[in-house]
Amino acid sequence: MAGPNVAIVGASGAVGQELLAIIEERGFEHGELRLLASARSAGTGVDFAGKRLEIGELGEHAFDGIDIALFCASGDVARAWAPKAVAAGAVVIDNSSAYRMAPDVPLIVPEVNADALDRVRGKACIIANPNCSTIIAITPLWPIHKANPIRRLIVTTYQAASGAGAAAMRELVDSTHSYLHNKDYTPTVLPHPYAFNLFSHNSAIDPENGYNEEEMKVIRETWKIFGDPTMRISATCVRVPVLRAHSEALVFECERPIPPEEVRSLLERAPGVRIVDRVEEGYFPMPRDASGQDDILAGRIRKDLSDPSGRTITMFVCGDQLLKGAALNAVQIAELVVTQASGIPYHKGTKTQSNLAPSLSERP
Amino acid sequence: MAGPNVAIVGASGAVGQELLAIIEERGFEHGELRLLASARSAGTGVDFAGKRLEIGELGEHAFDGIDIALFCASGDVARAWAPKAVAAGAVVIDNSSAYRMAPDVPLIVPEVNADALDRVRGKACIIANPNCSTIIAITPLWPIHKANPIRRLIVTTYQAASGAGAAAMRELVDSTHSYLHNKDYTPTVLPHPYAFNLFSHNSAIDPENGYNEEEMKVIRETWKIFGDPTMRISATCVRVPVLRAHSEALVFECERPIPPEEVRSLLERAPGVRIVDRVEEGYFPMPRDASGQDDILAGRIRKDLSDPSGRTITMFVCGDQLLKGAALNAVQIAELVVTQASGIPYHKGTKTQSNLAPSLSERP
Numbered sequence: 204m205a206g207p208n209v210a211i212v213g214a215s216g217a218v219g220q221e222l223l224a225i226i227e228e229r230g231f232e233h234g235e236l237r238l239l240a241s242a243r244s245a246g247t248g249v250d251f252a253g254k255r256l257e258i259g260e261l262g263e264h265a266f267d268g269i270d271i272a273l274f275c276a277s278g279d280v281a282r283a284w285a286p287k288a289v290a291a292g293a294v295v296i297d298n299s300s301a302y303r304m305a306p307d308v309p310l311i312v313p314e315v316n317a318d319a320l321d322r323v324r325g326k327a328c329i330i331a332n333p334n335c336s337t338i339i340a341i342t343p344l345w346p347i348h349k350a351n352p353i354r355r356l357i358v359t360t361y362q363a364a365s366g367a368g369a370a371a372m373r374e375l376v377d378s379t380h381s382y383l384h385n386k387d388y389t390p391t392v393l394p395h396p397y398a399f400n401l402f403s404h405n406s407a408i409d410p411e412n413g414y415n416e417e418e419m420k421v422i423r424e425t426w427k428i429f430g431d432p433t434m435r436i437s438a439t440c441v442r443v444p445v446l447r448a449h450s451e452a453l454v455f456e457c458e459r460p461i462p463p464e465e466v467r468s469l470l471e472r473a474p475g476v477r478i479v480d481r482v483e484e485g486y487f488p489m490p491r492d493a494s495g496q497d498d499i500l501a502g503r504i505r506k507d508l509s510d511p512s513g514r515t516i517t518m519f520v521c522g523d524q525l526l527k528g529a530a531l532n533a534v535q536i537a538e539l540v541v542t543q544a545s546g547i548p549y550h551k552g553t554k555t556q557s558n559l560a561p562s563l564s565e566r567p
Numbered sequence: 568m569a570g571p572n573v574a575i576v577g578a579s580g581a582v583g584q585e586l587l588a589i590i591e592e593r594g595f596e597h598g599e600l601r602l603l604a605s606a607r608s609a610g611t612g613v614d615f616a617g618k619r620l621e622i623g624e625l626g627e628h629a630f631d632g633i634d635i636a637l638f639c640a641s642g643d644v645a646r647a648w649a650p651k652a653v654a655a656g657a658v659v660i661d662n663s664s665a666y667r668m669a670p671d672v673p674l675i676v677p678e679v680n681a682d683a684l685d686r687v688r689g690k691a692c693i694i695a696n697p698n699c700s701t702i703i704a705i706t707p708l709w710p711i712h713k714a715n716p717i718r719r720l721i722v723t724t725y726q727a728a729s730g731a732g733a734a735a736m737r738e739l740v741d742s743t744h745s746y747l748h749n750k751d752y753t754p755t756v757l758p759h760p761y762a763f764n765l766f767s768h769n770s771a772i773d774p775e776n777g778y779n780e781e782e783m784k785v786i787r788e789t790w791k792i793f794g795d796p797t798m799r800i801s802a803t804c805v806r807v808p809v810l811r812a813h814s815e816a817l818v819f820e821c822e823r824p825i826p827p828e829e830v831r832s833l834l835e836r837a838p839g840v841r842i843v844d845r846v847e848e849g850y851f852p853m854p855r856d857a858s859g860q861d862d863i864l865a866g867r868i869r870k871d872l873s874d875p876s877g878r879t880i881t882m883f884v885c886g887d888q889l890l891k892g893a894a895l896n897a898v899q900i901a902e903l904v905v906t907q908a909s910g911i912p913y914h915k916g917t918k919t920q921s922n923l924a925p926s927l928s929e930r931p
Contacts (some may be wrong), residue, residue, distance in 0.1 A: 359723040400855040413869030437873035491764040506779030509801035
């Protein structure tokens with residue numbers, strides 16, 4: 204088989220660009236590769252595997268013959284076009300928040316809940332890619348939760364510009380350049396000056412509880428992916444002047460006491476996670492090291508001193524927002540979809556996939 | 568009275584420079600103003616109130632005739648010279664960590680525990696200025712703690728370059744400039760690349776519990792200043808690419824349920840605190856707004872969703888590390904010392920001082 208025909212909606216954006224790079228790097232086998240965008244971006248070109256691919260316009264027959272449609276566009280674009288792609292017979296993997304909380308839409312982190320794809324096997328459907336902060340927090344938390352259920356979680360983020368798109372990354376660079384050269388800069392993408400500054404995540408705030416949308420996504424998506432809405436979760440989401448990797452301080456309380464050594468041992472075996480916890484050298488996860496890496500880096504693993512019961516652990520994680528936080532997770536989902544269709548594990552090269560193999564091998 | 572004779576040790580550093588600016592701006596009345604440094608910096612000059620002041624060398628008679636000695640130098644300099652200044656009859660206000668935890672040394676945030684100065688009244692002694700992250704967290708927490716005791720506190724920091732001194736601020740600027748111009752930069756002040764990066768606070772780590780010194784300072788100093796070592800505290804301290812204001816996410820559990828409106832109302836009346844919590848506009852405390860400001864900015868005040876009991880609040884604060892986090896707090900302590908000596912509240916111009924007036928008026 205030549206592999207599925209793949210469409211990418213929003214290929215010229217920050218996530219779309221990473222998606223193309225990952226498809227090439229991982230050798231994701233595909234038939235036709237069709238790039239699509241709304242009229243505004245259609246007609247421009249994008250480089251892929253040494254060739255120039257033209258971006259076509261989203262339109263009536265845009266998804267004809269497509270097996271997998273990767274959406275890296277806004278929620279509005281997803282709402283308008285994902286149902287059309289499904290009607291044309293495609294499996295949609297959507298990076299926006301539009302469908303994440305829909306009860307019949309699987310919300311997937313392959314290391315966590317690949318089995319949630321079972322109920323859509325072989326069907327044209329929408330599969331949602333979670334929020335970046337959610338993925339980066341829960342990929343390392345899952346193996347701990349499986350061993351000793353997490354009952355309470357406090358997430359405090361240090362989020363990179365990339366979460367607001369390529370234009371926000373440019374704004375961080377340009378506004379910092381202006382600051383250093385003593386020039387005025389008026390922000391046009393983000394609502395606040397970004398150079399050497401940080402600010403509360405710029406999503407709408409629920410006037411009832413004071414939490415912003417990003418924080419509520421972390422809470423609700425974790426509930427859905429872990430399949431446990433009784434977990435008590437709080438989040439504070441903050442944008443920091445970093446380009447493309449998110450950092451998060453995670454304080455989590457387990458059902459039973461859990462020593463830091465046990466957390467370390469669980470994470471050593473965890474797919475998609477790399478421990479960076481070199482106490483003697485003072486070397487821990489940093490955005491600069493996480494950028495361009497598939498794995499979530501985890502460190503500063505220690506007992507939380509505010510809980511004498513020994514049930515609470517504090518740790519610090521970093522993950523590339525554009526890779527595991529978005530494009531890589533989407534391609535991993537696509538690989539699972541291909542696996543389901545073929546019955547053969549698709550991509551064997553990574554720790555992630557080989558660790559997923561046991562649950563996949565149950566399939567015919 | 569012409570005011571006390573004042574010595575400043577380390578006047579050419581980041582905190583020393585702010586100290587001089589604050590003395591001038593607040594009109595802190597003084598007699599002689601003597602600048603001192605170790606041999607390395609002695610002989611250079613510093614601008615003050617339109618004049619050029621020469622920095623003298625720390626030596627045998629350096630503190631003769633000095634009433635108040637403000638130390639903005641290392642712990643080693645404080646350990647070597649503060650006892651000599653006291654022997655010469657001075658009150659030392661020390662910005663280093665050298666004496667903070669000594670049982671007989673008052674550790675003072677004027678808005679919190681000015682009364683801890685009572686036992687050293689009129690004596691040559693050492694008074695310690697707390698760690699910047701501690702001051703910025705506890706100035707807004709104190710009025711809440713007084714109304715409804717805080718039993719548990721989780722601090723997560725976003726700390727500016729200034730906490731590591733003027734050289735670290737330059738390194739942030741220079742390394743960012745190099746990054747933007749595609750040039751190599753080898754860090755010489757901080758242990759990790761700083762441009763568009765963040766990293767765990769670069770202080771030594773206790774191999775027993777995994778906490779770094781900065782985190783343990785926040786914990787132990789809060790216990791001492793609040794006079795309550797039973798408070799359960801945890802901290803994660805992180806250096807972010809911001810120049811001079813620290814931000815902190817504070818999650819605190821009170822003895823009894825406390826609605827966010829009550830916290831807001833307590834902070835509206837709190838000295839040294841300004842509420843910035845404009846939910847409709849998405850406008851909250853930011854380092855850029857806190858820089859150069861005396862007040863700690865507090866916002867994102869909301870119920871912590873991970874504690875259904877309603878006893879836990881989450882909020883976000885920013886404060887200028889060089890001002891309230893260091894130099895301003897030191898000058899406020901000096902003002903209290905002068906007040907004690909004269910019996911008359913020294914500085915009446917600020918909200919801080921007028922709010923402190925009731926406790927001061929008990930004195931003869």
